[in-house]
Amino acid sequence: MSNPNVCSLSPAEIDCSGPWLLHPLSPAEKLIPSLKQHGQLVPVLAVEESGKNLLIAGRARVAAAAKLGMDVLVRYIDAADDTSKAVLHLEENGARLVDENVKLATMRFFAARLDGADLPKTVAPLLGMKPKSRDMKFWLDWMELEPEYDELLGLGHIPLAAVGVLSKLDETDRASLVRFFEKLSWSRSNAVNFLTWLYETSRRENKSVTELISTPVFAAAGESESPKDAVSRFCKAAKELRYPQLSELEKTHNKIVSEICAGTKWRVEPVGSFETGEVMIQTRFKSREMMEKAMDDLESIAKFSGWEELFELGRDK
Known part of the structure; x- marks a missing residue:
């Protein structure tokens, strides 16, 4: 018996631009050999809304079919709003790798649409975390940071754990620290130590972090200085401020x-x-x-x- 919820559409009839598509597009080329030999074995998921076919999962299959000039098998499902669409998208892609970029995009998407109390219990299971875990606490704190830090996290220049200190600083001090991570990739231990030593020194000396890092020893790395040496210099300078006698x-x-x-x-x-x-x-x-x-x-x-x-x-x- 045929499934009344499944139909065949041209790739051009499927809207693949929804903001709920939080996973990046997989390379369509990997699917082309299978589609040529076996055809499409699994339908993509979509929602019919206002006369449009909105994709929920299966962008790579749609893209591969378009390259081959094939129609796409589409299974229609129900999703009342964008939040529901995103949940279904993440559940359908549950076997895929969830890296920091996916987690960041997911947290930003849901944080803009859910109350703070609902965010952990809704999002944590979708990202393989526990609602009350330390990582979930880090992500919730990260939602309070400025957009510049999103880019640095996505590039791998700053670790998520750095938010434990960044969240304690005011906006001005956080803005002054961005330059240290724009061109350098920091390990978790180096970043957390560097920020912690600056924060603790600022509290002890009753000075802003912005003032502490205004000295020449915190100047940007020169052309002859390797990224590793620059990070080492910054950490050493911050440690000396925090522990002068040591x-x-x-x-x-x-x-x-x-x-x-x-x-x-x-x-x-x-x-x-x-x-x-x-x-x-x-x-x-x-x-x-x-x-x-x-x-x-x-x-x-x-x-x-x-x-x-x-x-x-x-x-x-």
């Missing part, structure tokens, strides 16, 4: 260690934050020859007089 201890430690270990592959690191006076020394080797060289170097550096100063670092802080 930063001075680290500088002194690094100076002494550079003298102790000069010409060797041994590394000396403090245990904790210098409060114990302990250090850890380590190296690597992959042959007996390298091991014997390392042991000779260790015997030599053990005689260095700078060890006593190294052990005393931080004991009086």
